[in-house]
Amino acid sequence: MERVAMRRLSSLGITYAGYFEIDHGLITMFIERWKQETHTFHLLVGEAIVALQDEEVLWGVRVDGLPVTLIDRNRNIIRKKQLIEELLSFRPETQNFKDGMLKLIPIFDFLYEPLPDDTLEELVQQHVRCYILILFAG
Structure with missing residues (x-):
């Protein structure tokens, strides 16, 4: 049931990504070929850049529309808890906040x-939001 809700949010590709083994040589090669002046990678075949459309194609995450994150410094802890x-x-308990931001531990505990x-569909969507929050925060 949660997968159905994830498909609606167009971010299922991220959930299947899992953990990657880091290729330090490949990362070093990209760092050496990055040109700060043009914000591009200079490769043997020409210049290359990672665009938002690449993210959309690779991960299935929509890149158009309103942003999904916002740091709201005007909302007090009580209002944050309500939201x-x-x-x-x-x-969450008050001790689950640090500098006004929610720690991830209570979310992991909640999803255990x-x-x-x-x-109910509403509870499924709320759980999916928790998973998305963990994916983007982690």
Whole structure:
């Protein structure tokens, strides 16, 4: 059921990415070929750049529309807790915040138990938001 909601959010590609083994030689090669003046990689076949469209094709994440993140310094902890409860279906404790931002540990704890098959769609969407938050934050 959660996968259906993830497809609606067009970010399923990220969830299947998993962990990558880092190729330090490849990263070093790209660093050496990066040109700060033009913000491009100078390769043997010509210049190359990573564009938002590349991200959309590779990960299935929509890159047009409104942004999905915002640091709201005007909202106090009580209002942040209310918003988190509304969007993610759990209310974190005050000690789960650091510098006004929510730590990821309570989200992991919240997601520890899998949802039953007959879960309401709203709760599924709230869980999906938790997973997305972890993916983008982590």
